[in-house]
Amino acid sequence: MTANAARRLIQHYVDNFRRLPWRASPGNLPADPYRVWLSEVMLQQTTVATVAPRFERFVARWPTVEALAAASDEEILSGWAGLGYYARARNLIACAREVARRGGFPTTTADLRKLPGIGAYTSAAIAAIAFGERVAAVDTNVERVIARLHGLERADKAAISALALEMMPLEHPGDFVQAMMDLGATICRPRAPRCHSCPLESDCTALATGNPEAFPKRPPRAVRPHRHGLAFWIVRNGKVWLVRRPPKGLLGGMAALPGSEWSDAQPTGLQTIATVHHVFTHFSLDLHVTARGEPESHGWWQPLDRIEEAGLPTLYRKAIGAALANHDQLAV
DNA sequence: TACACGTGGGA
DNA sequence: TTCCCAAGTGT
Structure with a gap:
């Protein structure tokens, strides 16, 4: 058989x-x-x-x-x-x-x-x-x-x-x-x-x-907590300031917008350019993009017309896309 | 052992 | 919209 x-x-x-x-x-x-x-x-x-x-x-x-x-x-x-x-x-x-x-x-x-x-x-x-x-x-x-x-x-x-x-x-x-x-x-x-x-x-x-x-029986899905984080929008001469994330952990080693630690609390009193929602395996995130004047961390200026060459994970690709959409409107 | 770790597409 | 989930591994 x-x-x-x-x-x-x-x-x-x-x-x-x-x-x-x-x-x-x-x-x-x-x-x-x-x-x-x-x-x-x-x-x-x-x-x-x-x-x-x-x-x-x-x-x-x-x-x-x-x-x-x-x-x-x-x-x-x-x-x-x-x-x-x-x-x-x-x-x-x-x-x-x-x-x-x-x-x-x-x-x-x-x-x-x-x-x-x-x-x-x-x-x-x-x-x-x-x-x-x-x-x-x-x-x-x-x-x-x-x-x-x-x-x-x-x-x-x-x-x-x-x-x-x-x-x-x-x-x-x-x-x-x-x-x-x-x-x-x-x-x-x-x-x-x-x-x-x-x-x-x-x-x-x-x-x-x-x-x-x-068959087979699937375990019930765990509840997914929701978090918030800030991403800093620092632009100059058509370039945006990017950083590389720490080598381990979430999105480890990947290019990113600089930003805050992520937490459970919704930020208040914030002037945001855009907010993007993103779902990870074990939590979801609202990333609030907010303007900053000067770079404070180690990173590089990435030309916005060559942003796809930066190797951005989806979260930051979405955030930059949303920021650009609103940024263009503001700049008109 | 249980949890951390991304994303996009289909129902 | 919401949920499910797809050829797992490391700690």
């Missing part, structure tokens, strides 16, 4: 193969470990639609891990700007330099796992897809597919991994890994799964219950 299900799963993947820029065709191994690594890191918590063009830009600019390792921190962080989860970019830099120093990627899950930004899932994905190791890469897609297949409300990582490995064929583990993820992304979706199109329809315990969507 299991072997048949796996065969059907992979056949469905081959028949519906989505030609994504980082993929080798099914059956072809090994894939370029640099491309597999870069795409897997970009895809952490990020959609295929968002990643695809960015991936193309990265490999065009830095075709090899050695090229990436030779780039400056600022170049790479700017290239990452807008993708989010910037610790990934910081780890990407450290990982590229370590891999270049060693002369290539390690080839096993265990050794890949030691590199910065490569955890349990990504190490397994690279090992399976680029090096043909027979190992289960358990992301949320695989977790959901396996949980539904076996009718498990609670998804224990180790149990899921064992069940996935049990189902995995001996040949072409990378195809199986990608087939599972594709099934989760396109058929076995969190909501409104397309069970009538699923190659595992006849094997699925969750479907047999009549409510496959209920």
Whole structure:
């Protein structure tokens, strides 16, 4: 039964193969470990639609891990700007330099796992897809597919991994890994799964219950607090004063408008040029843009007509856009 | 173990 | 508008 299900799963993947820029065709191994690594890191918590063009830009600019390792921190962080989860970019830099120093990627899950930004899932994905190791890469897609297949409300990582490995064929583990993820992304979706199109329809315990969507059970979402912050608008001769944020923490290492610490309290008695609302994973923010005369911190003058070259994360890109819209009105 | 860590698109 | 959430990792 299991072997048949796996065969059907992979056949469905081959028949519906989505030609994504980082993929080798099914059956072809090994894939370029640099491309597999870069795409897997970009895809952490990020959609295929968002990643695809960015991936193309990265490999065009830095075709090899050695090229990436030779780039400056600022170049790479700017290239990452807008993708989010910037610790990934910081780890990407450290990982590229370590891999270049060693002369290539390690080839096993265990050794890949030691590199910065490569955890349990990504190490397994690279090992399976680029090096043909027979190992289960358990992301949320695989977790959901396996949980539904076996009718498990609670998804224990180790149990899921064992069940996935049990189902995995001996040949072409990378195809199986990608087939599972594709099934989760396109058929076995969190909501409104397309069970009538699923190659595992006849094997699925969750479907047999009549409510496959209920598997696995999701924890309730935590309440998201709201905060406020100030951003200082310092302009001169068509240039705006920017700073680089501290290397760790939220938006760590990224270009930014200078400003205050963020707090729970709404600022009062403030002349604001613009206020932008932005939602982070664990809180939302109103950033109030307010004029200041002189720079007080270490930073640089960024020409406003070349603002997209600054590598601004979305929060500050939005804030500057809103400030410019109002600024232009005031200046008329 | 639980929390910090971004963003944009779809329902 | 609001909520959900997408190929997780580090601490």
